[in-house]
Amino acid sequence: MTTSIVKIENLSHRYSLDWAIRDINFEISPRGVLGLLGSNGAGKSTTMNILCGVLNQTEGNVFIDGIDTRLHPEQAKRKLGFLPQHAPLHLDLNVDEYLTYCAHIRDVPAKKVRMAVAEVKNKCGISHFSKRLLSNLSGGYKQRVGIAQAIIHHPLLVVLDEPTNGLDPNQILEVRKLIKEISEERSVLFSTHILSEVQATCKEIRMIEGGRMVFADTMEAFNNYIMPNSVLIYLNNPPSIETLSRLPDITSAEPLSDGGLRLHFKGSQKNISGMIIEASISNGWQLSEIMLEKSSLDEIFAQLSNHKKPA
Numbered sequence: 001m002t003t004s005i006v007k008i009e010n011l012s013h014r015y016s017l018d019w020a021i022r023d024i025n026f027e028i029s030p031r032g033v034l035g036l037l038g039s040n041g042a043g044k045s046t047t048m049n050i051l052c053g054v055l056n057q058t059e060g061n062v063f064i065d066g067i068d069t070r071l072h073p074e075q076a077k078r079k080l081g082f083l084p085q086h087a088p089l090h091l092d093l094n095v096d097e098y099l100t101y102c103a104h105i106r107d108v109p110a111k112k113v114r115m116a117v118a119e120v121k122n123k124c125g126i127s128h129f130s131k132r133l134l135s136n137l138s139g140g141y142k143q144r145v146g147i148a149q150a151i152i153h154h155p156l157l158v159v160l161d162e163p164t165n166g167l168d169p170n171q172i173l174e175v176r177k178l179i180k181e182i183s184e185e186r187s188v189l190f191s192t193h194i195l196s197e198v199q200a201t202c203k204e205i206r207m208i209e210g211g212r213m214v215f216a217d218t219m220e221a222f223n224n225y226i227m228p229n230s231v232l233i234y235l236n237n238p239p240s241i242e243t244l245s246r247l248p249d250i251t252s253a254e255p256l257s258d259g260g261l262r263l264h265f266k267g268s269q270k271n272i273s274g275m276i277i278e279a280s281i282s283n284g285w286q287l288s289e290i291m292l293e294k295s296s297l298d299e300i301f302a303q304l305s306n307h308k309k310p311a
């Protein structure tokens with residue numbers, strides 16, 4: 001990462017006695033979507049709330065465009081837009097009234113408010129609902145209004161806390177598309193506990209678990225990391241476990257209660273199925289089923305936590 005618009009250094013936060021996050025470090029580049037992945041209670045909202053100046057950290061520093069958020073909170077907050085987990089919508093206002101109000105509190109010059117409102121409505125696809133009361137919008141459209149208020153003052157960084165939570169599959173796709181569009185002009189940090197969400201949207205990923213950063217790299221590196229390393233097979237005429245364990249690249253084999261066998265392998269998954277099929281044919285094992293096993297998010301969290309968590 002060459003330049004960054006956000007720098008988070010040794011960030012820790014304690015609610016009363018318990019540490020919610022501990023020693024979090026990362027930077028955010030000026031364009032694109034960075035995904036903050038973590039299970040419920042991992043510390044995503046705490047991190048985002050501190051970044052956005054809603055919460056004061058116990059330890060560590062946050063710089064937005066070089067501005068220390070603790071020393072100059074107002075200046076720092078001008079650089080960012082925030083959609084918290086519970087969108088701060090005034091349900092008794094209509095879309096125009098609400099966005100006009102947001103433009104004013106975000107110090108958009110009075111002469112430019114109408115234009116700014118029209119621009120974000122257009123960008124977020126809500127122009128046709130200008131006079132609709134927020135209380136009468138669907139979940140997906142409420143979320144679009146929430147995103148519109150976060151970008152109305154042209155911030156460098158937009159922080160979205162679980163923006164697709166509670167939406168139906170179509171709404172999720174639409175909000176993802178909107179997030180990608182927004183990230184063409186600025187940086188977007190968004191959090192989720194759903195792995196496929198970051199896989200679909202982000203180039204970079206930061207993963208926290210139990211308040212600690214357990215993974216920080218590109219989505220590509222993450223996908224490589226979570227490549228399957230076991231395969232399930234069903235053989236009508238199976239050999240002994242020892243024979244299977246001696247196959248090339250197979251590190252161990254275990255019998256399953258349903259009659260299947262799990263083979264753990266090292267190296268690339270690409271050649272493994274071919275090798276097993278060939279071995280089955282030449283030895284008459286009668287392979288009836290073969291499938292690569294994918295790790296669940298829980299397993300990935302556990303693996304990464306054990307691997308990277310500082311003592």
Ligand SMILES: Nc1ncnc2c1ncn2[C@@H]1O[C@H](COP(=O)(O)OP(=O)(O)OP(=O)(O)O)[C@@H](O)[C@H]1O
Pocket residue numbers: 015016019020038039040041042043044045046047193
């Ligand atoms: N106001 C609070 N007082 C005490 N503990 C809190 C408070 N807010 C959060 N916590 C605790 O801090 C930890 C991190 O919570 P946080 O909300 O940051 O996680 P999260 O990853 O955003 O989870 P979720 O997706 O469920 O919102 C959790 O153990 C949570 O119970």
